[in-house]
Amino acid sequence: MNQRRVTLADIARGCKVSRATVSLVLRNSPLVAAETRKKVEAELKRQGYVYNRAAANLRQRTSSSVALVVNDLSNPFFAEFAAGVDEALGAAGFVTLLGSTGESTERQRKVLASLSEHAPAGIILSPAEHSDGNELLKIVGTHTPVLVFNRKLPHARWDFLALDNRRGARLATEHLLQLGHRRIAFFGGHADSSSCRERRQGHADAMQAAGIAVEPPWLIESAPTRLQAAAQTSALFVRDPAPTAAVCYNDAVALGLMLGLHARGRRPGHDFAVTGFDDIPEAAVCLPPLTTVATDPRGRGRQAAERILQRVRLPDTTPSELHAAAELVVRGSTCKPPHS
Amino acid sequence: MNQRRVTLADIARGCKVSRATVSLVLRNSPLVAAETRKKVEAELKRQGYVYNRAAANLRQRTSSSVALVVNDLSNPFFAEFAAGVDEALGAAGFVTLLGSTGESTERQRKVLASLSEHAPAGIILSPAEHSDGNELLKIVGTHTPVLVFNRKLPHARWDFLALDNRRGARLATEHLLQLGHRRIAFFGGHADSSSCRERRQGHADAMQAAGIAVEPPWLIESAPTRLQAAAQTSALFVRDPAPTAAVCYNDAVALGLMLGLHARGRRPGHDFAVTGFDDIPEAAVCLPPLTTVATDPRGRGRQAAERILQRVRLPDTTPSELHAAAELVVRGSTCKPPHS
Missing domain, CATH: 1.10.260.40 (lambda repressor-like DNA-binding domains)
Known part of the structure; x- marks a missing residue:
């Protein structure tokens, strides 16, 4: 060679x-x-x-790459999102520079610094928890447009693509109320992340509208992963009467909770109702199939790519907030409360 | 701005x-x-x-990026693999350029051409089915080292990182034979892909050693996805006596088959035995947990990244084949045959 x-x-x-x-x-x-x-x-x-594209880019002072920074590529939500980003960037003749942070702000600093050295035309960033916009701006510089996805970044003046967290969780809670549930927990997620706060707010909105006070033991935290959620299942049943349904922070948490319920001899979809959030591919084929809030992560990836390419073409317009619609998909994991 | x-x-x-x-x-x-x-x-x-890293790279005629081309990022096996690649490249100060082919050789041509223009130091390629090494060499050029992962590429003179497909499938089949099964199907995958051929060979090796002739209706093809596999379930039961166990092409196929069995009123792990291949994270937490051949896709990603960086440093050594070890992880989806 x-x-x-x-x-x-x-x-x-x-x-x-x-x-x-x-x-x-x-x-x-x-x-x-x-x-x-x-x-x-x-x-x-x-x-x-x-x-040599890099040489041509330098001569023309343009770039044909866009950087994508996600928290965790092995989370199916982000894998789908990344697949959508890559699809839309590829179609527009751009390549994707990839980085993942593992939810560590320190690793995020390093990844952004390293990707910025490759002079991408723009950056799509799903920020790690506890990120700060001012700090990231120092790393990225003022000349590279950034699209923030999923989590609101304090002190950032960048475009923001949000999921409609509050409305999505309200829809899931309303569905459970209509089935006759009254003791409805909000299960999983970290209370200090913006997406968890917003989803909890949607749950509270629906409960309040139905005249039901949310009791503090019904708000249960867990890391947003299947295994952590399964381990937290018992926290639902420490008080009597216990909740009969749970609005879960996301699908991974809902799948974990369903495993935890099975392990305790409960049957989700028969004697306990569970909803998710995201509609990852697995949601349609697990047992029972999961009632969830569909956010179309692959579509969101395509949307993020298209938005950042627009911004690259028109860098001087005012940053905007986009809120992607969320809709409820009803499947087998929700049921009436027992003895109703 | x-x-x-x-x-x-x-x-x-x-x-x-x-x-x-x-x-x-x-x-x-x-x-x-x-x-x-x-x-x-x-x-x-x-x-x-x-x-500006691109400018510095040009001055020094080096590159600090490595391209990663996979078939499908939304397949958990490749998502884990990509996470491992990115982890190891990041630790070595390299960034990952990402492309996915959706198993299309035409998209693969475009993706490789576009990534090559960014002058990566090397390319990690999990080739689309029916790829040809000669043709890809024309796109990539002779100056960029390539590591081929997972599927053997005809006419390629590049490094190859293989999973030990044949041995893995033999281990799974031997486990079922030890449990007392005699009618053991090989289920899923495309018969003309190299990894499917090798896994079928491992199944045949074990059956032959046990003095059992594999009957053609026990070799059932399906696309390597959960939904396609679920739809193919009935093909197992067209003849009487039907198989009592199936060695599946991969975990996605095994999960799909388990859904198809449930839908027919069968209980995998109780009246039908199922094994997978890969050990994706879901395998440990599905119901029943899946007996499978662990290939550690994240570890394979790290290994691929380390190998290509070695090759970048020593481009003139002879291409080599690495075969990653595979081991059987026994969980709840395998059982004795009914009435045994």
Whole structure:
């Protein structure tokens, strides 16, 4: 394997034309005669010349990459989101630079610094918990547009693509109220994250409208993962009478809670009602299939990519907030309360 | 938002030093006095200067990115693999360029061409089905090292990181034989993909060693996804006596088959035995938990990243094949045959 890259000079020498002619061929200039073009193209192929986009970008002071920074790629919600981003960027001729933070603000600093050195045209950022906009601006600089996804970033003056957390959780809670539930827990998530606060607010909205006071033991925290949620199941049943239903922070939490219920001899969808949030692919095929708030993470990924490309073209417009619609998908995990 | 990037000249002007001095500060040169360094650093911060890695790479003719091309990021196996790649590349100071092919050789051509223009130091490629090494070499060129993952690429002279497909499937089949099964199907995957061929071979090895002839109706194809596998469940039961166990192509197929069995009133782990392949995170927490061949996709991602970085440092050594070990993890989805 030859380590040296083939240069314009190599090609020029190989087919006995000037470097300027090779350069014109590469830029599809009409100034080159058809015969000459053919000869140069054959030589480019023969020597395996790869056009250097980074060099071209520098010459033109543009970039054809967009950076995507997510919390955790192995979470199906973010995997779907990333697939949507990559799909839309690819269709527009951009490539995706990838970074993940594992919810660590320190790793986020490093990842953003490293990605920024590659001069992406823009950055799509799903911030780690406890991130601060001012601090991130110092790393990214003022010249690269950023689209913040999912979590509101304090002190940021960037575009923001939000899920309609409050309305989504209200819809799920209203569905359970209509089935006859009165003791409805909000289960999982970290109370100090913006998305959890908003979803809890939606739950409170619906309960209040139904004239029911939310009791503090019905608000149960857990890390937003399946295993942590399963381990927290018993917290639902410490008081008698216990809740008969739970609005879960997200689908991973709901799947974990369903496992925890099974392990305690309960049957979600028969004697306890569970709702999720996200509608990850698994929600439709788990047992029982999960009633959940659909946010279409792949569609959100495409939307984020399209928004950042717009911003790259029109950098001087005012930052905006987009709120993606959420809708309830009713499946088998919700049921009437027992003895109703 | 100011669109123009801050240059060395802007910084030099701003703090009244030469451009060369600014450049020395950026390269951490010991030639700059502490006082001057402080002044320049303050000015870099004030103007929001972002070091341009692409420009530095061009000057030094090196690259600090590695491209990762997978079939489908929303498949948990590849999401875990990508998380592992990004983890190891990030730790080595490299960024990940991402592309996905959706198993289309045409999209793969475009994605590789576009990523190659960014001059990555190397490429980690999990090829789409029916890819050809000769054709891909023309796109990538001879100067960029490639590590092929998962599927053997005809006509390629690149490093190859393989899962031990044959041994893994043999282990799963032997486990079912030990439980007393005799009619053991191989379920799912496309018969013309190299990984499916190898896994079928492992199944055949174990059956042959036990003196059992594999009957053609026990070899059932399906796309390697949960939904397609669920839809194929009935193909297992067209003949009497039907198989009492299935070695599945991968975990997604096994999860789909378990859903299909439930839908037919069967209980995997009680009256039908199922094994998977991969050990995706879900395998441990589904119902029943899945007996499967663990390949540690996140560990494989880290291994692929480390291998390609080695190759970048030593490009002239002979391409090698690495076979990652596979081991059987026994959980609740395997049981003795009924009436045994």
